Amino acid sequence: MYGFEALTFNIHGGYLEAIVRGYRSGLLTAADYNNLCQCETLDDIKMHLSATEYGSYLQNEPSPLHTTTIVEKCTLKLVDEYKHMLCQATEPLSTFLEYITYGYMIDNAVLIVTGTLHERDVQELLEKCHPLGMFDSIATLAVAQNMRELYRLVLVDTPLAPYFSECITSEDLDDMNIEIMRNTLYKAYLEDFYNFCQKLGGATAEIMPDLLAFEADRRAVNITINSIGTELTRDERRKLYSNFGLLYPYGHEELAVCEDIDQVRSAMEKYPPYQSIFAKLSYGESQMLDKAFYEEEVKRLCLSFEQQFHYAVFFAYMRLKEQEIRNLMWISECVAQNQKSRIHDSVVFIF
Amino acid sequence: MSGQGQRLNVVPTVTMLGVMKARLVGATRGHALLKKKSDALTVQFRAILKKIVSTKESMGEIMRNSSFALTEAKYVAGDNIKHVVLESVKSASLRVRSRQENVAGVKLPRFEHFVDHGAGDAKSDLTGLARGGQQVQACRVAYVKAIEVLVELASLQTSFLTLDEAIKTTNRRVNALENVVKPRLENTINYIKGELDELEREDFFRLKKIQGYKKREIERQELAAKMFSEEQQAEKISLKKGISINSAHNLLEVGGGKDEDIIF
Numbered sequence: 001m002y003g004f005e006a007l008t009f010n011i012h013g014g015y016l017e018a019i020v021r022g023y024r025s026g027l028l029t030a031a032d033y034n035n036l037c038q039c040e041t042l043d044d045i046k047m048h049l050s051a052t053e054y055g056s057y058l059q060n061e062p063s064p065l066h067t068t069t070i071v072e073k074c075t076l077k078l079v080d081e082y083k084h085m086l087c088q089a090t091e092p093l094s095t096f097l098e099y100i101t102y103g104y105m106i107d108n109a110v111l112i113v114t115g116t117l118h119e120r121d122v123q124e125l126l127e128k129c130h131p132l133g134m135f136d137s138i139a140t141l142a143v144a145q146n147m148r149e150l151y152r153l154v155l156v157d158t159p160l161a162p163y164f165s166e167c168i169t170s171e172d173l174d175d176m177n178i179e180i181m182r183n184t185l186y187k188a189y190l191e192d193f194y195n196f197c198q199k200l201g202g203a204t205a206e207i208m209p210d211l212l213a214f215e216a217d218r219r220a221v222n223i224t225i226n227s228i229g230t231e232l233t234r235d236e237r238r239k240l241y242s243n244f245g246l247l248y249p250y251g252h253e254e255l256a257v258c259e260d261i262d263q264v265r266s267a268m269e270k271y272p273p274y275q276s277i278f279a280k281l282s283y284g285e286s287q288m289l290d291k292a293f294y295e296e297e298v299k300r301l302c303l304s305f306e307q308q309f310h311y312a313v314f315f316a317y318m319r320l321k322e323q324e325i326r327n328l329m330w331i332s333e334c335v336a337q338n339q340k341s342r343i344h345d346s347v348v349f350i351f
Numbered sequence: 352m353s354g355q356g357q358r359l360n361v362v363p364t365v366t367m368l369g370v371m372k373a374r375l376v377g378a379t380r381g382h383a384l385l386k387k388k389s390d391a392l393t394v395q396f397r398a399i400l401k402k403i404v405s406t407k408e409s410m411g412e413i414m415r416n417s418s419f420a421l422t423e424a425k426y427v428a429g430d431n432i433k434h435v436v437l438e439s440v441k442s443a444s445l446r447v448r449s450r451q452e453n454v455a456g457v458k459l460p461r462f463e464h465f466v467d468h469g470a471g472d473a474k475s476d477l478t479g480l481a482r483g484g485q486q487v488q489a490c491r492v493a494y495v496k497a498i499e500v501l502v503e504l505a506s507l508q509t510s511f512l513t514l515d516e517a518i519k520t521t522n523r524r525v526n527a528l529e530n531v532v533k534p535r536l537e538n539t540i541n542y543i544k545g546e547l548d549e550l551e552r553e554d555f556f557r558l559k560k561i562q563g564y565k566k567r568e569i570e571r572q573e574l575a576a577k578m579f580s581e582e583q584q585a586e587k588i589s590l591k592k593g594i595s596i597n598s599a600h601n602l603l604e605v606g607g608g609k610d611e612d613i614i615f
Contacts, residue, residue, distance in 0.1 A: 071430060107431070115438040128434040178439070179477040186481065219481045226484030230477055240480075290427040290482065326426055333422040337415065346426055 005202050005309035012090050017308070019088075020317050023081055024305060026053040027324055030349045036331050037343050045070065045332055053077070067332040074325045079131045082318065092200060096311045098159065099196060100318055102189050104133025105160055110182045112141040117178075135159075163188035180232075183223065183240045190216055190242050203310035209244070211312060214300060216242035217251075217274070218293050224255045224264055225289070246271055294348050298323055302350065320350055358538035363546035371543060375536045382528040389521045391455040396514050403507045410500045417493035424490040428483025436478060436487070444468070445495060447502055454510075457517040462506040464499060 009017075028036075032052060039045045042065040046058050049070075057073040086097050108129040115125040129138070140154050155161055163185045190212060197208035220241045227237055234256050241252045254267035265281075268274045277292045301316040327347050334343040361367050424432055446467050451458045479487040 075430075107429075107435075111431070111435060111438060114435070118438060118441055120438060125438065128431060128438075130431060179480055183480055222482050222484065223480055226480050227477070232477065232480075290486070326430075329430065330422065330426050333419075333425075337418055337422070339415070339419055342419065346423070 009309035070332050071329045078321050099193050101132045104130040106185045108133040187242050207312040213245040216245035217247045358542050363543040368543045371540045385525045392518045406504050413497050417497040420490040420493040424486040427486045428479040459510040462502050464502045
């Protein structure tokens with residue numbers, strides 16, 4: 001019943017919504033970013049960050065600081081916040097929060113499978129996994145030799161099990177199929193998440209599908225552009241597009257037959273929200289497309305905070321935090337590599 | 352230098368002189384050739400040095416660009432794109448092979464890279480399919496360029512070192528020829544010539560001496576012959592007068608000797 005969440009939401013979700021809004025106010029502002037962009041060395045960055053919410057995490061790092069350390073610690077903060085929220089949550093919020101991490105789980109699973117295929121050490125692979133995507137039986141992925149075993153031994157117990165029905169048909173685990181497998185899984189995940197949100201009803205069912213649709217469309221465009229000129233056939237490309245979103249189904253038809261970027265652009269220009277993105281790019285250039293997408297995403301995520309009593313704020317917060325960590329990584333790398341002139345190319349201001 | 356005044360210990364004969372002269376000619380020609388070789392090598396050396404300097408400068412720039420391309424890829428495709436790519440590699444598709452090049456007689460190693468298509472090149476095209484694929488490919492291109500520059504730099508540096516060695520050796524040989532071998536040979540030749548001259552002088556002197564003796568001998572004989580002929584003349588005259596001076600003389604002298612006719 002849309003519109004009446006104010007009556008009942010705060011019973012179960014009020015505390016966590018307040019927490020997440022608190023976290024959101026701790027995100028770095030434009031002024032912080034300006035300060036960070038002025039830094040000359042990584043130690044300056046550390047000093048500036050210690051004045052923000054990241055202070056306690058970076059304090060104890062020894063002096064020759066590395067960019068990867070900064071990123072690690074920031075991710076650690078994100079993980080801590082997430083875990084805090086997860087353990088305070090009740091149904092259905094806890095399921096919702098878990099859904100957010102399935103994307104990372106897919107990445108981790110694919111990473112371990114690829115690594116095992118090329119005979120790498122399991123412990124090393126585990127260290128490289130994203131902390132938000134860890135699940136208990138992840139180490140046993142290394143034992144599997146082909147898809148069926150993989151599914152039977154490990155994945156059937158994880159929440160990822162239903163996503164595998166679409167790609168269980170391929171028996172071989174070679175490199176081409178792994179990337180397709182990853183994208184097929186992600187497509188199934190997005191659709192599942194979409195349906196779940198619809199079921200939740202209320203404001204969540206209004207806002208989340210919008211955000212997820214943007215994600216699906218963005219992936220469709222990226223897949224199209226990145227598969228131009230590769231061995232990916234049109235049908236395979238079609239299969240990787242999600243079954244929802246602004247582009248479904250007609251946009252997908254057009255994208256599936258695109259062979260270069262200008263065709264993609266002409267296909268996209270029929271949809272007003274994406275037309276404005278593509279208008280920022282000059283002809284033939286696609287380097288800035290990713291940044292334009294990030295900016296658009298951030299805009300939409302911020303808008304979701306305008307409404308109250310829905311779960312999309314959690315999703316939005318996680319994504320915004322990810323973007324912030326990306327910004328920090330970019331700034332630290334530019335400072336460390338002495339490329340200060342390029343720093344403003346890719347920093348997306350959140351507020 | 353200790354070698355200046357030395358010479359080889361040889362028997363100072365004419366053949367030896369011929370041999371030494373031949374060796375000197377050989378040494379001179381060798382010296383000229385080696386000097387030319389050294390000059391050619393030095394020219395190459397300088398050229399390589401210049402190329403090394405310019406390549407190193409460009410390498411700094413290129414490495415910077417490739418690191419930055421990696422950062423861009425990480426930004427767009429997520430931080431663990433590095434791990435994803437690393438884990439999906441089986442064997443290197445960009446390889447280096449070395450071959451020998453002959454520069455002015457010196458064998459220089461040269462490295463060149465080639466792409467081994469069999470090692471699964473195409474599959475990495477799909478990395479970052481959903482996001483960041485473009486940046487990953489750009490990063491790849493940047494790093495391939497960096498590898499090219501590095502391979503070239505490596506090959507230049509090894510050539511540099513090898514050439515350096517070769518030039519040092521050649522110069523050592525040139526100097527050795529110039530300052531040790533040739534003077535020694537020249538000294539030996541001079542010594543042999545000196546010895547031969549001395550022998551000739553000795554011979555000459557001996558000849559002269561013997562000529563002197565022979566001359567005196569002839570003079571003596573002439574004198575004796577002259578005296579004899581004078582005696583003969585006197586005998587002839589005395590015989591005419593009925594006296595044989597010679598035989599008178601002879602009789603008296605021979606008297607002490609055995610005469611069969613005379614018993615007592």
